[in-house]
Amino acid sequence: MSPFDLRGPEFLVFYIILGALAIALLFLVSQHIDPVGTVKVDMSDPYLIAFLRGGKDELVRVATISLVHRKLLQVAGTLVSVSRWRNSGCCLTIRFALAAWGY
Numbered sequence: 511m512s513p514f515d516l517r518g519p520e521f522l523v524f525y526i527i528l529g530a531l532a533i534a535l536l537f538l539v540s541q542h543i544d545p546v547g548t549v550k551v552d553m554s555d556p557y558l559i560a561f562l563r564g565g566k567d568e569l570v571r572v573a574t575i576s577l578v579h580r581k582l583l584q585v586a587g588t589l590v591s592v593s594r595w596r597n598s599g600c601c602l603t604i605r606f607a608l609a610a611w612g613y
Contacts, residue, residue, distance in 0.1 A: 560572035
């Protein structure tokens with residue numbers, strides 16, 4: 511007996527059951543392929559948040575502000591430079607990082 515030969519109530523019952531099984535199968539497959547809650551992002555990392563928010567430009571802004579706050583960089587108007595009393599190995603590291611990002 512073919513499902514295309516069913517009439518009236520039998521037709522409706524068959525396709526309601528078939529639809530419910532298809533939805534249940536799709537739900538189970540989607541839960542198996544992409545389980546909810548498995549992606550964990552460390553939201554305490556300000557550099558990651560800055561990069562996700564605005565790309566490398568925002569990341570450089572946040573890193574610059576962090577270095578100014580730690581007194582490794584100094585600001586004079588619109589000019590940012592390495593602090594004189596901290597002009598050590600960090601200066602070279604900062605220059606390499608900025609060069610790698612294209613700045």
